[in-house]
Amino acid sequence: MRLLTAALLLLVTGSTYGAGVEDLSFMKGRWAGALGPATLEETWNDPKAGTMVAVVRMSSPEGTVFVELIIISEENDSLVLRLQQFSPAYEKLIEMHTMTLSDISENSVSFTSDSETGLTKLTYTRVSDTEFTLSGENPQGPFTAPLQAVAE
Secondary structure (H helix, E strand, O other): OHHHHHHHHHHHHOOOOOOOHHHHHHHOEEEEEEEOOEEEEEEEOOOEOOEEEEEEEEEEOOEEEEEEEEEEEEEOOEEEEEEEEEOOOOOEOOOOEEEEEEEEEOOEEEEEOOOOOOOOEEEEEEOOOOEEEEEEEEOOEEEEEEEEEOOO
C-alpha cells in the first residue's frame, strides 16, 4: 500500500527525475506574440539526440533587439536549459545563463536559477494547438508572453 501511495503521489505532484527532451515535444513549432512594446518570436525544433533547440528573436519598430539561442539538454537524469543572447551584430549581450529543471508535466515545463542578475524562473506552457505561453521572473519582476502559432 505504501508503494502505491508513493507512486500516486509522484503522478500527482510531477517528478523531474528521468525527464528527457522527448517530454518537451509539446514545445515544437513557431510561436510569436507581444512582450510589452516588442514582438517575441520563438522557433522550437524537434527534440533529437538528447537536445531541444530554439532560436528566439525580440524585435521592436526600431529593429531587432536581440537574438537568443536556447539549448535544453539531458544531464544526470534531468534537463538543463542554457541560453545566450546576441546583438544583431552577433556580439554577446549577456553571459550564458544556465537553469535547471524544477517541474514538468504533460504540457508545461519550468526551469529555475539562483542567479541574482538574470532570469530566476522560466515556464513554457502549451495552452492549446495554437497557444503557447512563456512566463518567468527576473530582477525587474514577473513577466508573461502569450504567444500564438505562426502559420508555416
